[in-house]
Structures are given as structure tokens and as C-alpha cells.
Amino acid sequence: MNLTLKIWRQLNAHTAGKFVTYQVKDVTKDISFLEMLDSLNEDLLDRGEPPVAFEHDCREGICGSCGFLINGVAHGGHRGTTVCQLSMRFFKDGDALTLEPWRARAFPVIRDLIVNRSAFDRIIQAGGFISAPTGSPPDANAILIPKESADTAFDAAACIGCGACVAACPNAAAMLFTSAKLTHLNSLPQGQPQRDQRTVSMVAAMKAELFGSCTNHGECEAVCPKEIPLEFIGRMNRDLIRTLSRRRREPLVIAGVVQEPSDEEAQ
Amino acid sequence: MLDARIPPGPIEQNWDKCRFDMKLVNPANRRKHSIIVVGSGLAGAAAAATLGQQGYRVQCFSYHDTPRRAHSIAAQGGINAAKNYRNDGDSIFRLFYDTVKGGDFRSREANVYRLATVSLNIIDQCVAQGVPFAREYGGLLDTRSFGGVQVQRTFYARGQTGQQLLLGAYQALEEQLAAGTVTMHIRSELLDVVIVDGRARGIVTRDLVTGRITSHAADVVVLATGGYSNVFYLSTNAKACNCTAIWRAHRRGALFANPCFTQIHPTCIPLSSEHQSKLTLMSESLRNDGRVWVPKKKGETRAPEDIPENERDYYLERRYPSFGNLVPRDVASRNAKEVCDEGRGVGPSGQGVYLDFADAIQRLGLPTVREKYGNLFDIYERITGEDAYAVPMRIYPAPHYTMGGLWVDYHLMSTISELFVAGEANFSDHGANRLGASALMQGLADGYFVLPATVPDYLATTKLEPLDTSHPTFAAAKDDVGQRIEKLLEVKGNRSPDSFHKELGKLMWDECGMARSEAGLRKALARIPELREEFWHNLRIVGGGEELNQSLEKANRISDFLELAELMCIDALDRKESCGGHFRVESQTPEGEAKRDDANFSYSAAWEWKGLDQAPVLHKEPLTFEYVHLAQRSYK
Numbered sequence: 001m002n003l004t005l006k007i008w009r010q011l012n013a014h015t016a017g018k019f020v021t022y023q024v025k026d027v028t029k030d031i032s033f034l035e036m037l038d039s040l041n042e043d044l045l046d047r048g049e050p051p052v053a054f055e056h057d058c059r060e061g062i063c064g065s066c067g068f069l070i071n072g073v074a075h076g077g078h079r080g081t082t083v084c085q086l087s088m089r090f091f092k093d094g095d096a097l098t099l100e101p102w103r104a105r106a107f108p109v110i111r112d113l114i115v116n117r118s119a120f121d122r123i124i125q126a127g128g129f130i131s132a133p134t135g136s137p138p139d140a141n142a143i144l145i146p147k148e149s150a151d152t153a154f155d156a157a158a159c160i161g162c163g164a165c166v167a168a169c170p171n172a173a174a175m176l177f178t179s180a181k182l183t184h185l186n187s188l189p190q191g192q193p194q195r196d197q198r199t200v201s202m203v204a205a206m207k208a209e210l211f212g213s214c215t216n217h218g219e220c221e222a223v224c225p226k227e228i229p230l231e232f233i234g235r236m237n238r239d240l241i242r243t244l245s246r247r248r249r250e251p252l253v254i255a256g257v258v259q260e261p262s263d264e265e266a267q
Numbered sequence: 268m269l270d271a272r273i274p275p276g277p278i279e280q281n282w283d284k285c286r287f288d289m290k291l292v293n294p295a296n297r298r299k300h301s302i303i304v305v306g307s308g309l310a311g312a313a314a315a316a317t318l319g320q321q322g323y324r325v326q327c328f329s330y331h332d333t334p335r336r337a338h339s340i341a342a343q344g345g346i347n348a349a350k351n352y353r354n355d356g357d358s359i360f361r362l363f364y365d366t367v368k369g370g371d372f373r374s375r376e377a378n379v380y381r382l383a384t385v386s387l388n389i390i391d392q393c394v395a396q397g398v399p400f401a402r403e404y405g406g407l408l409d410t411r412s413f414g415g416v417q418v419q420r421t422f423y424a425r426g427q428t429g430q431q432l433l434l435g436a437y438q439a440l441e442e443q444l445a446a447g448t449v450t451m452h453i454r455s456e457l458l459d460v461v462i463v464d465g466r467a468r469g470i471v472t473r474d475l476v477t478g479r480i481t482s483h484a485a486d487v488v489v490l491a492t493g494g495y496s497n498v499f500y501l502s503t504n505a506k507a508c509n510c511t512a513i514w515r516a517h518r519r520g521a522l523f524a525n526p527c528f529t530q531i532h533p534t535c536i537p538l539s540s541e542h543q544s545k546l547t548l549m550s551e552s553l554r555n556d557g558r559v560w561v562p563k564k565k566g567e568t569r570a571p572e573d574i575p576e577n578e579r580d581y582y583l584e585r586r587y588p589s590f591g592n593l594v595p596r597d598v599a600s601r602n603a604k605e606v607c608d609e610g611r612g613v614g615p616s617g618q619g620v621y622l623d624f625a626d627a628i629q630r631l632g633l634p635t636v637r638e639k640y641g642n643l644f645d646i647y648e649r650i651t652g653e654d655a656y657a658v659p660m661r662i663y664p665a666p667h668y669t670m671g672g673l674w675v676d677y678h679l680m681s682t683i684s685e686l687f688v689a690g691e692a693n694f695s696d697h698g699a700n701r702l703g704a705s706a707l708m709q710g711l712a713d714g715y716f717v718l719p720a721t722v723p724d725y726l727a728t729t730k731l732e733p734l735d736t737s738h739p740t741f742a743a744a745k746d747d748v749g750q751r752i753e754k755l756l757e758v759k760g761n762r763s764p765d766s767f768h769k770e771l772g773k774l775m776w777d778e779c780g781m782a783r784s785e786a787g788l789r790k791a792l793a794r795i796p797e798l799r800e801e802f803w804h805n806l807r808i809v810g811g812g813e814e815l816n817q818s819l820e821k822a823n824r825i826s827d828f829l830e831l832a833e834l835m836c837i838d839a840l841d842r843k844e845s846c847g848g849h850f851r852v853e854s855q856t857p858e859g860e861a862k863r864d865d866a867n868f869s870y871s872a873a874w875e876w877k878g879l880d881q882a883p884v885l886h887k888e889p890l891t892f893e894y895v896h897l898a899q900r901s902y903k
Binding site for chain 2: 056
């Protein structure tokens, strides 16, 4: 099949970008979307033009490196699928596809389809962990965890941190990402001691990174390659209310991640 | 020359004795010591986080945009631990025994025993961190069985165990970043190790966004940079996995052990097109319930469901009745190759065998099978467009893991003083074949428990000269790296980096893959230098060095694969016996199984770099087996 690709090209964070149109010919159905881009890049290299930069690594949908918008839809719009898992079987001859990077203020473009997602790491630094220094913890079976809790924790922990939820959200909110980590850790008995602190700190970090807020569009859930449900955002909000009612209002202050609230905010 | 520094005394007491004999660093003095950790996978992230918790100043490097992308994340099946929660006869000694036997008696007993001992602590540690392992309804941990063993000792988190363990280590690492004990350098690729007065005192890295080349000094350098299966181009490894860090350390004097010991994993999705960029693993755990078969007739054209039971050959169950479909990986892979070579392979290419779940679905019910393996069936469906609940999966072996790596002693120190190597990047624990669910165990054992004990001992007992990057050796190493990058950019030839990589990979798969012969290896040894020569004269990279340039990154990694490949073939040629994943066609039993030659080859082969056009020099570390009786492996 032959395709027309309109791809966002941008040299670096400091220069303006633009769409460039490429024709890709004789694509077979048994390759993946990224393999189709590989062959476009081989052609570009042959012609002495710079190949299209895109992130990818495991190519099996688990590392979270890849991701861009195809015709405005993060990861291309097949349920539970990252772009690296998109097969060319899903496309047809003559398709015109527009490829552009995640669009969010918190994710500045680095080059072409590559963006900087370090804001996610900083949200994790604010509290996305259970403090358990390596040493002699209790025996693994000493902590009984109901299967339902373990399953919920797993469903949430399946997040791969790709950023599609942010790209799909009209408000560029990172609430699905943040709530997934909170649900993972807050569902487990081991996560209870730090539950309040974790919740308030991660929410504060999210705000500090200039992500927007959820207004219940549900686009994030629709594009999430791991099908993390919107329900987790509700859990996060409940945990936040619980935290505030228990009079834990101060986020953990971490230099460069979460700042002390200003006077204005404290009021 | 090679002293493995194994503590004397009974094997059960080795590690305790070693830990007691090691010197400690006073908590107040720890912050005066700096440690570089390269790599942020299971071994690297675990080591960086733990050393940070202890109070050392740690700098951690990753070529990814965040530590959580490391390829450990893709491990599916599980992690072994000798907990004996099932009361099915497991013990530390049995895990040790299984691992030595599974490795076909080419690993170091003391290291393996330590690994088995520490396995208990790993599970405890991970649960404390909140890793959501699979649970029974009573709230206790669930386990399953894996290849090469007869107990259920594998802990798992659906088909995403590696992801969950890595996120546990990543979260511990991020906590230390916030605490300020660890500094993370993302999108930074190691391009050289700096050796001052015979000690590894720093590294040179390239910033992958700006192209800036920087050097970093520290008291100790740890490499946890993974394996080199991508030398085959098509493998189950992530696209960026490479040998550059360990290879450049090798060129600086670290011996490279058993480079030819590579693992070809039996259950991967078969190759379907020449444009394919990688192969996808289907977890070995599938062999718990799936049955492997091919048609009895050559050139069978009927669909699998139309082939009656008596015309199917469940060849693993037939040949190995006691282990059946759960034979070790090397045995399963070789058997798949054999039946395909006989012309009984399935699928469009004839390079595939069936992995059939019909019986399991009938026995357990669809919901149970879905619960256990759902995500794997989904992956399969996405790639092949086939529903494996309805038709059998097709699988074929693919390069997956490298047992070889930099030689390390019991303390995980390489032959360069102060250069420690952990995880898949070292060679020590798996011998000639790794058992399933042991890679995660080893990565975390090295990172959480071994290095945090051995690195401080080194700091406490060694008088280190203060040093920073103004030392002339750093400038020289930086220049070397800069010149190599320049040289790559200046070739301006006609072939893309990938085209060289594909050609090298095909050659290695044909001649140094599942079966190796003297003639084939000699052919490869003649071709590799030619290909390398062409690479340096006909490579094409577009763009410059001072920008984000993915073709340059690739070319740089391939330039190292082109050197490593030669050493792999030299090692494979030199080891005339068959053992584990290394199958020399000249050395097999009448039944076609790998035939070891313990009289002549009971050693680890550690190779010393002598220069590009010089033959490497072989050093042997003799292997002795006091606790596990040397025997021809049998899984019959």
C-alpha cells in the first residue's frame, strides 16, 4: 500500500517546527507502524536528508518510550495499543496520516516527534514510592494482601508512563498518570503509613509542573495503552479529601520538585 | 592471574564470612565517597538506590529519558526464590543445584550459592516496596513453575514481572533523587571508562540531546549495562540495547568472559517479514500449560485444528517424559530447530512450532487461562492477527540473553581495579545456559545485596588519591571519544548503519547461533573484519555530532558490535565442546544432545584485548564442582 505522511519536523527545542509531507510506497501489511517509519528513514538517509527522530525501544508496548499522535489521536486509536504495537494491517492504501508529537506545555519538544517527559519523574519523586530501604523487611508472606487489593494495585501499576493521557487531555492534565501511581501504592497495606503525605505531595507536584486539571472528558482512558480506568482519578480525589480532612495539608517540600506553598496559596 | 577471591570454607558460609571480613565505612564518612553507576535497570537502579540510602554520593547514568525505560521492564515471566512456600521440596540448596545444573556446569559454584541464598531477601524487599505480585485468595503469594526445575518457585506479577520489579527499584531510586543522595544523568550514553593508575576513576559520556561530551570522576565505577543479544540484530532485546559500555571497558583492560554463551529463547513469535526490526518474546511461563507440537508428516499443509491427535508429534513430551514441555531453554530451542530442519516446521516460513492451549482451556476453563496469560495472548494477537485461544500459537527460538559478559570475581569486581560489573553485563552466575526467571533474581541480587556490601569494603580498604576531571587522563579519554565520533561522521559513504547491523546479525545467527561448526565459525571470522572495514569506509550518517542524531547513536553502537562479534566467534571456535546454549555440531551425544568435555573445557574463558588487529589472549579460570556432582545433564 502507499501512504502520505505529514510529519512534524523540528530541529530542537529552540527552533520553530513545521509539517513536512512524505510519500511512503509499497508498505506491506505484516510490518509494524514503526517499521514503516524505519523504512522511510532508510529512504531519507539514502537521499541525504535527516531521518525522522522518534522514541522507541522495546517495541512490544511495555517500556513507554514510544508515542505520538496519528491524525490527532495518541498512539493511533486502537484500544490498549502503543504505536510500536500498531500493525500496518490496521491501515489501508491511500491513507493520509498526520504525525505530531505529544502537545502539552509540560512536555516540551526535543526534536521532531520526541518530547521531554521528565515532569513525570518529578511527580514520582514527590511521593510515588514506599519508603523501604534495602535491608531486612518482614517475610514476604507476613503481609497478607487480599487478592482484590493486589489486583487493583496491579491494574494501576501497569501504567508505562508514556504520556498519552496528557497528550489526549484537552487540559493536558496528568491526573490519570498520577492517580495510577497513587492507586497502586494507596491500595496496598504497605502503602498506608505514607498514604496522606504521598497523595498531597504528588498532587502538589503535578500542579507545579503546569499540568492542567481533569474535567471528565475521558479521552485519557480511551487512549491509554494499558487501559488505566478513569475511576482512579476519582480514587485520587477521594484520597485527597481524606487527607485534608485528616488535617494533612502540607506537601513534602522537595527542592526542585515541590515548593513550599506561597502565602497566597495557603489562604 | 585470575583470582576469583572466593572465601575459604563451606559454601553455606562463604557469603556470611565474606560479609564479616569486609571492612565498613563509618556513616559520617560515606558522603565523602562518590560512586558512578552506569545503567538504571534492575541491577543499576537497585545498586544506585541502595548505595544512596547508605549515604554515598551516587551518580547514575542512563541513555533513556527516564530510568524506568530500562529493558528489564520487558521481562515477563517471573523471579525465582527458594522460599518453599509450596512445601514442594524447594530449598536454597535445590535452587543452587538447579542453577548449576541448568547452566551445564559452567558457572562458579560460590556465586550461584550466594544468589540462591539472597533470593529469599529479594522477594521480601520487593513486597515491602509494594510490588504487586500475584496473590492467592487467602492473601498469600502465588508461585508457578518454570523451565528446567520441578518445584514451583517462581513469583510473578501477571506477565509483567520485570516491569513491576523495575518500577519498585525505580521508585526507590526516585526517592533517593528527591533526598539528594543520587544524581541522575538521563539521555547520557557511556562512551569510555577512564583508567587512572590502573583504577577505574571515571567515565566519558555523550549527551544524546546536545551531543556534548563530558567526563565524570568518582571513587568507584559500576557498570550495569545489560547484555549484547542485539549483536544478532533480530533479538528480543530492546532496540537500544548495546555492548558499548562493556566493550569499551574491555578495550581498556577488563577481561571478557565466555562471550559465545548466548541464550536462544524457545518461545518467540516467528519472523514474518524482511523489514522486521525485532522479535517478540512470549514468556516461557506459557510452557506451563501450553503443549508444544509439530505435525508428524513433513510438509503438512492442513490447518492445525484439522490435524488429528495421532498425527501430531508432541516432541518434547515424547523425548523428555519427566520434564516434558518444561525442559531448559537451550534444550527446547535446539529441539525446535531440529524438527524445523526436518521439514516439519509450521507457518508460512516453515520456521515455527505450535504451542497449543486447547488442553489447558479444556482443563482450566477459558477465564483461568485468560487470567494467567491474558496479556501474552493479547500481544500475540496484535502482532500476528491470530486468536491464540482459538488456534495454536506459532513460536520459534530467538536470541534473548547473554550469559557471557565482563569477567568478575566473587566481589563483582572486573579485572580493572574499582570497576564493578552487575546484572547481565557480568558473566558469573548462569554458566552456559540461564534458567527462566533467574535473570531478574540475579540483577536484583547484585544490585540490592552484593554491590552494597562489596563496594563499601573496597572504599574502606583502598587509599584513593583525590581526583577530578582536570586530570590529563580525562582529557585524553574525551579526545579519543570525540575523534571516534568525528571519524564516524566523516566516512560519508553509501550504506546506512542498519544495513550493516542486519548483515552482521544474519551472519552471527547463521554461524554463531543455535548450532556452531568449525567451518561456519571460520567463515564468520573471515567475513567480520571485511564488514568492519567496509563499515568504516562506506557508512552514511546524515546530520552532525552536536545534535540529537539517532543514526549516529546507532552507528556508534554497531561499531562496537562489529568488534565483539569477532570475539564471540573466536570463543565459540576455541570451545570445541558443546555445553548449554553453546552447541558445537562436532560434539554431540548419539541422541543429539549437547556433549560436554569436562576434561578439557571445565573453565571460564576470559579474553584479554590486545588491539584491533591482534589476537586476543585467553586466560582460564578453572571451575571446580565440590557440591554439585558433575554429570551429563538429563531431563529425560
